[in-house]
Amino acid sequence: MAEAGNIILVGFMASGKSHVGRILSQRTGMPLVDADSVIVERAGKSIDQIFADDGEAAFRRLEREIISELCRGAGQIISGGGGAFVEADNRDAMLKGGTVFCLQARPETIYQRLKADDKSGQAVRPLLAGPDPLGRIRELLEQRAEAYGRAHHCIDTDGLTPEEVAERVWATFCPEGG
Numbered sequence: 001m002a003e004a005g006n007i008i009l010v011g012f013m014a015s016g017k018s019h020v021g022r023i024l025s026q027r028t029g030m031p032l033v034d035a036d037s038v039i040v041e042r043a044g045k046s047i048d049q050i051f052a053d054d055g056e057a058a059f060r061r062l063e064r065e066i067i068s069e070l071c072r073g074a075g076q077i078i079s080g081g082g083g084a085f086v087e088a089d090n091r092d093a094m095l096k097g098g099t100v101f102c103l104q105a106r107p108e109t110i111y112q113r114l115k116a117d118d119k120s121g122q123a124v125r126p127l128l129a130g131p132d133p134l135g136r137i138r139e140l141l142e143q144r145a146e147a148y149g150r151a152h153h154c155i156d157t158d159g160l161t162p163e164e165v166a167e168r169v170w171a172t173f174c175p176e177g178g
């Protein structure tokens with residue numbers, strides 16, 4: 001276990017980070033901090049709106065600032081946005097700030113989850129806008145595979161419930177139970 005004792009969840013959009021984070025938080029009593037929610041709070045607007053008004057680079061700057069702050073804390077469950085662990089500065093901060101779990105899933109699973117999440121039945125995220133969201137998911141996953149593979153632990157979530165994923169994270173983080 002890393003010294004700071006944070007549980008850090010990373011992985012592609014819709015890999016289940018927030019859901020698994022909530023379950024872990026309920027189970028352990030550790031507070032859950034969602035980096036994207038902190039970004040929205042600080043910017044005073046939604047992620048979509050930050051991308052539309054200020055562009056991705058501005059979003060990434062804010063993300064770096066917030067990840068660095070959160071990783072200096074201890075005893076939390078930190079859930080990062082799908083691109084957070086891809087940036088080298090964030091990755092270093094996260095790997096030092098706790099035990100990093102990357103939740104992984106096949107592109108088709110991600111696509112189905114994103115569609116199911118969205119009220120309009122489309123896989124809506126600013127980075128997936130365009131005519132072929134599944135193709136874009138495949139492309140981004142390929143670009144990010146190397147970075148995601150640097151997590152301390154990778155968990156394949158295909159076919160697992162969020163409860164089962166949370167169980168695996170906890171069993172790895174705290175093998176003596178509790």
Ligand code: S3P
Nearest residue numbers: 012013014036047081082083126
């Ligand atoms: C992004 C993932 C999103 C959000 C932003 C960028 C990414 O978070 O941070 O749209 O680069 O993959 P989720 O992974 O929570 O969807």
